[in-house]
Amino acid sequence: MGIYLDNAATTRVCPEAAQAALEVMTEAFGNPSSGYAFGAQAAERLSADRAAVADALGCLSEELVFTSCGTEGDNWAIRGAVEYGRRKGKHIITTAIEHSAVLEPLRELEGQGYDVTYLRPDRSGHIDIAGLEAALRPDTVLVSMMLVNNELGTILPVREAAQAIRRAGSPALLHTDAVQGFLKVPFTPEELGADLLTISGHKVRAPKGIGALYIRKGIKLKPLLRGGGQESGLRPGTEPTAQVAALAAACRVWAEHREDYTNRMSDTKNYFLELLEAAIPDAVVVSRGDAPHICAVSLPGYPSEMLVRELSDRGICVSSGSACHRGKPSHVFAATGRPKRELMGTLRVSFCPDSTREEAKALTEALTEIKNTRIAAG
DSSP: OOEEOBTTTOOOOOHHHHHHHHHHHHTSOOOTTOSSHHHHHHHHHHHHHHHHHHHHHTSOGGGEEEESOHHHHHHHHHHHHHHHTTTTOOEEEEETTOOHHHHHHHHHHHTTTOEEEEEOOOTTSOOOHHHHHHHOOTTEEEEEOOSBOTTTOOBOOHHHHHHHHHHTTOOOEEEEEOTTTTTTSOOOHHHHTOSEEEEEGGGTTSOTTOEEEEEOTTOOOOOSSOSSOTGGGTSOSOOOHHHHHHHHHHHHHHHHTHHHHHHHHHHHHHHHHHHHHHHOTTOEEEEOOSSSSEEEEEOTTSOHHHHHHHHHHTTEEOBSOTTOBTTBOOHHHHHTTOOHHHHTTEEEEEOOTTOOHHHHHHHHHHHHHHHHHSOOOO
8 A cells, every 4th residue: 555644534444443343243243123132232232332432522322323424424413403493593604614514515505595604714724713703693503613624634713612602692503523633632522512513433443434423412403314213213224333333442442542642643743744844945834733643735836636646656645635626726725815826736644643754754755756856837
């Protein structure tokens, strides 16, 4: 595989998670809803695994509903929140740098008559809480603000948003997409003041296909789907017990080594940025990232799509941002208002606990070689 530095996109499944999934798929594979002993054993395992994930998140087990991914959780939270507040108003506040799993359902709601306010970041990718305070209205029913931006690594003021909502006496629910923040930055839903919170397994070394939505106790959210009575009647369908077991195992491992993992990712990221600035003086650090694992850099004049391709040819995986396509800069990078030449050359580099200084050095050397052998665009 070479050097993988795109861990904000997905992560390698840790051995403990893979083993847990295999064990449940091949041995403890009963349906938790079945009435016989084998099914009851599966239900007990599911309950224990739910408790492990809830403990890692810092919430009650009954506040956690398993989903297939962060996108499902975001969509459900948004649709559920506006339904919850349907008699109170049709105004929503979010940021211009949210994941598409938030922005796309909000655009659909705009087509249904909802008024959506988009808070814009500064050049560093941070959101000023004063903008939220000014945007709150008596008919605001939802504020959706991610915890860690998936392309810049910036931490958004979710806790301050909750405080602003309370000070204003607003009926709005607060949803946060914590997919990039879960286990990477310290928080609990209660500390943030979040009513709804989304996480995803494949960002924390669990498999793809499993995530969870935190629903604060006391909030009655309508199901996104209809069918059976699983997940306390909130998400029908036979529970994905193997994926849940893998997520629980990944959470246990990460929680056990959290400080070490954080320090290792942060050290490797900072080392890369130091090397890059020394090796390529005209490189731009778009965001150093507040979170330990994500940063964004630019080689102005060198299109990011070309850089990604050239790095791939050298066995190095990085991305040009999750929403960069058809030659256009990511909506996240574009929202920072930086010059177009700089935006077009922006790369996201994201680390995991296994990333090394040697890999950071190899990336820097590869970028230096590309710059020295390619002519920059005008």
